[in-house]
Amino acid sequence: MFPMAPAGNFEGDVKRVVSELGGHHGRVAAAAVAAADVEGGRFHEANAIANSSANANAARVSDEETARARAGASPGGVGEKAFTARLNIIDLDEDLRRNWKVAVEGGPRKSFAVDVEAAGAGADPRKNWALAVEDGPRRSFAVEPVTESMGAGGMDLLARKSISLEGIWQGEAEPRRSFSYEDAAALTPRRSSWSLDVAPPRKSADGKRHSEGDRRKSKSPSFLAFPCEPRDMSMELAKLTIMPPLNESVESTPKLSATLPVSLKFENIEYRVSNEFESSWKDVKSWGQKFRRARRERVILHGISGRVHPGEMLGMLGPSGSGKTSLLQILAGRCSKYEGTITHNDVPFVKAMTRRTGLVTQDDILYAHLTVRETLVCAALLRLPRELSRKEKLRRAQDVITELGLERCHNTMVGGSYVRGVSGGERKRVSIGCEMLTDPSLLLLDEPTSGLDSTAALSMVRTMRNLAQSGKTIISTIHQPSSVIFHMFDKVLLLSEGQPMFYGKGSAALDYFESIGFHPTFATNPADFLLDLANGVTHNLDDLHREVSSAVPRRRRAKDQAEERNCVKKILKEAYIAHIVQESKTESMSRELKPKTFQEMESYHDTVSKREWSTSWPQQFAILSRRALKERRHDSFSAPRILETLLVAVISGLIWWDSSDKIEDQVGLLFFSSTIWGFFPLFNSIFTFPQERDMLRKERSSGMYRLSAYFLAQSTVDVPMELVLPFIYMVIVYWMGGLKANAVAFLATCAAVMSNVLVAQGLGLAIGAVCMNIKHASTSASVMMLTFLLAGGFYAKDIAPALRWLKYVSFSYHGFKLELNSQFGADDEYPCSTGQCRVADIDAVSTVGLGGNLVSALAMLGLFVGFRLIAYIALRRTKI
Ligand SMILES: Nc1ncnc2c1ncn2[C@@H]1O[C@H](COP(=O)(O)OP(=O)(O)OP(=O)(O)O)[C@@H](O)[C@H]1O
Known part of the structure; x- marks a missing residue:
């Protein structure tokens, strides 16, 4: 992001910058240069050099230059000429990254909003940013992965909550040489995490603008940086102010308490239900009571184990009735009659954790006559903490609408069985939005892609992926995922009749099954292959079956088929116990918690155990x-x-x-x-x-x-x-x-x-x-x-x-x-x-x-x- 100071020439480089830019500017620039080496611990050193150099130069700061620049900032000045603005929003909460305005003051209001378009749809985070000038045309620009030199790609930026934008404002203005924050403290409680770089466009001899790469190569500090201390920067020539926009609808998202990383572990989950009135012919015969009805228990889940870490996405696959929803409900804390253990960060499950857990059920439970916005606003007002003002809660609802791409239908009724409303996919997104509002640490989704076309399903899973990358733990059941979707899950749990058949990395699933003798006979979607296996269907045994089939009567064949399926399931079950159960134990032991996380969790539990309502x-x-x-x-x-x-x-x-x-x-x-x-x-x-x-x-x-x-x-x-x-x-x-x-x-x-x-x-x-x-x-x-x-x-x-x-x-x-x-x-x-x-x-x-x-x-x-x-x-x- 910042030009690296060549080794051994650090002091010289800082001084040169100071001398080139003069006075305060030099100090700022030096800080920028120093920032390049923050990792190396040279920031303070650089700052000291810069400050002394800047003080020496301060006297030479030309009043004329200031006056000239101020004149440039007068009405009509700013925005009429070109400059390049680079905005670095570092360590910014993902929700805060949008909808802020960077306004150039001192002229006709030339502010622009920085927002993400279609981010909720899982778009490439490097694209789809927009720079909109309030009273001018909206200019879109792509975000370059400018932090490449720091070894991070665009996607990683999101994960680290660090976003860099590079935009070129193609006005005709004279490049501004310095700008300042204006009382950022009033604007955001997290001002220290912001920095703003503004650079005049650099032109090569042929008059073309240099690319970022060119600039990096030139090793010349081509910009002025404001290292997050707004009041130091009050010597502005023109003002560039970061502030919340005036229009409420595009204001920034309020700060919620940071997502608590939650590592969810479940071990040997067993779940039984009683079928009180289920008749059993065997019982009838053995007891000789023809009409007697026996009270029986049915095991729905047989000892399921797994672990999902923050930032991971676990996909649960299995045929209908295999127990996915039951397991999800148990993990969400909505069902207490189970055996086994569930821990969050290795701390036993407490009921209060349900508040940090979002559960999106298979059927969308929403009010049919409320519009999308009304639904989300009501949920925001009821669920968001009382520390947030009403206005902030409304903003949060608006942000979720934007994030999930629901703007188009925000005023449409949600609808239901008897009322026509938004589409099925939109309704599902509203359900997810209601859960996302509170920024839950753990998000569980029951078939979020059901009823969606393949593009919408992919977009939905991308949204989930983005949420996971922001530190959430995501578990989702999924029916018939495409191979692209399948590979987006970090882990996969395959269930069959409540029995686990596979648990591990999705990418390792095929290898695992091959190692135990099952492999697809032709290129196939791994999810389809896994589902077939969970149903006991395998093409590897088909050949064998075909050989005997002609000789066997039809009824017998049907019986054989059923037996064959049971046999396949039995093999898979035994293999699971032999290979995967052992492996999971090892994984669980190898990933011990860092003490800090554990302490955090303990103190968190102390807090949440006190049952407090979000609203009075x-x-x-x-x-x-x-x-x-x-x-x-x-x-x-x-x-x-x-x-x-x-x-x-x-x-x-x-x-x-x-x-x-x-x-x-x-x-x-x-x-x-x-x-x-x-x-x-x-x-x-x-x-x-x-x-x-x-x-x-x-x-x-x-x-x-x-x-x-x-x-x-x-x-x-x-x-x-x-x-x-x-x-x-x-x-x-x-x-x-x-x-x-x-x-x-x-x-x-x-x-x-x-x-x-x-x-x-x-x-x-x-x-x-x-x-x-x-x-x-x-x-x-x-x-x-x-x-x-x-x-x-x-x-x-x-x-x-x-x-x-x-x-x-x-x-x-x-x-x-x-x-x-x-x-x-x-x-x-x-x-x-x-x-x-x-x-x-x-x-x-x-x-x-x-x-x-x-x-x-x-x-x-x-x-x-x-x-x-x-x-x-x-x-x-x-x-x-
Ligand atoms: N309370 C209950 N009483 C009786 N049977 C139940 C109960 N809850 C679940 N079951 C049974 O447990 C099995 C698993 O149900 P579950 O809803 O978890 O399956 P699923 O894998 O989510 O199915 P689908 O993919 O069709 O939603 C089903 O056969 C269901 O009938």
């Missing part, structure tokens, strides 16, 4: 309420629901048209209203929690929020939304039906109907939360609703004494009673065939009776709270 309870409540509002308004105000309400209202209005002088009809209308506004909210709300189960499980297991905040947000948002449609219904029906034409009665009736709605909704939430299964919940809801209706005594007068208490917990009973009381007084009469009859004597009214408003109102309040409490307790008990 009120913040969680506010974010979750907004999200619930955005998601649920589509359900609550969907066209079918609005149409349903309007139709029912109009039909009821017509049927009970102007029933002002028909009291019995009015009672019927009130009963109908109370019943229908019991059914609708009840059946709408039973879906709320079962539908959200996966989301709740995912978010709670990654420690995003408290259950109480979620529960309260969901039920609070539902309340007003559930009340709008009943109110519209009441407005239509009340006046069409000719109920008491005064505002107080109208409002009281509406209030009675609304209370009915809220209690029924609470019952629905409780049933949904207890069952957590839509089918079970709807059956239970039907039974409950009918019980409450029957128990209310509307259909049967002489209810068995043992069941009479039911009506006091029936919201239909109390709801109807409140509605009647809103229309009729206890002594109200109406004209009837016998003259005047009391309203209270009408059959339907006498069942519930008039009066007792307060008791019914309190009962409704109790049911409102009680049902929600049951729902909350049931949710608490749901396993996450």
